[in-house]
Amino acid sequence: MTDQPVTPMPRDGGWAAYTDHSRRLSALLHDERVRAEHQGATSRNGQAAVDQITYRLGAQRQHLQQLAVSMRLPEPHIGGIAPGPIPDPAEALRRAAAAADAADAAAENAHRRAAQPPLLPGLTPLARNALVYAAAAMLGTFASLLMFAVSPDTDLDRIPWQLVPWSLCGLPALAFFAGYLTISLVGQPRIGSGGTRSARAGGVICFVGMPILWFIFIASTRG
Structure with missing residues (x-):
């Protein structure tokens, strides 16, 4: 058997291919x-963002629970997080x-609204309470004048003295307690301080203002 000579590969071509593949x-x-x-x-940044939003949601849940307690509302139900289609x-x-x-933003708006009373929130406590007591006093005065108008003694040109205690004491007391109850129900903020019922101002308006109006009415009808 005759050995066939082996043709060697060109050194330059093989080395060039090797270096090209290496590059x-x-x-x-x-x-x-x-x-x-x-x-x-990206994964680390995403995980950091997930941790941040998870911590923020936990703080929001705690804040909402505290806000519900301070506003005397039922505790909010916060369910699980469902996977979204994104x-x-x-x-x-x-x-x-x-x-x-x-x-x-919604929680801040609820907190701001809860810090103000439902009735006339834009007024100061004294102005709001004075208006409530004044309205109750006006209704009480109207009721007093109506009682005098329908009294038989008025037709006889006489003062119905049996209605005087009601006009000077009974109706002013009812007006005062009506104003006090109205302020207590809708004139107080749910949270925070600053709630006042201005009992002294209400007493002056009802127990002093109403008798003055009554005497003015009597004087005008008798003058």
Whole structure:
């Protein structure tokens, strides 16, 4: 058997191919390393954002529970978080942050409204209470005048003395307690301080103002 001569590969061509493949492999490894580092950074940032929104939601839940207790309302029911149809984690986190901002704004609005009474919230406590007592006194005065108008003694040109105790004591007392009850029910803030019923001002308006109006009415009808 005759040995066949082996033709050697050109040294320059083989080395060039080897170096070309080496450069390509190095570039692929570099790109893969950069991609892995980018994915790792994205994952760490995403996890940090998830931890931040989770902590914020926990603080919101505690704040809502405390707000419900201070406002004397039932404790809010906060259910679990259902998975949403958003495939992009960054978009889901953005929407979660926007929803948390909206929840904070709603809670702040509820807190601000609860710090003011439902009745005439734009007035100071003294002005609001004075208006309530004045309205009750006007109704009481109207009732007193109506009682005098329908009394048989009035037709006889006489003062119905049996109605005087009601006009000077009974109706002013009813007007005072009606104003006091109205202020207690709808004139007090749910939370915070500053709630007052201005009992002294109400006493002056009802027990002094109503008799003065009654005497003015009697004097005008007898004058």
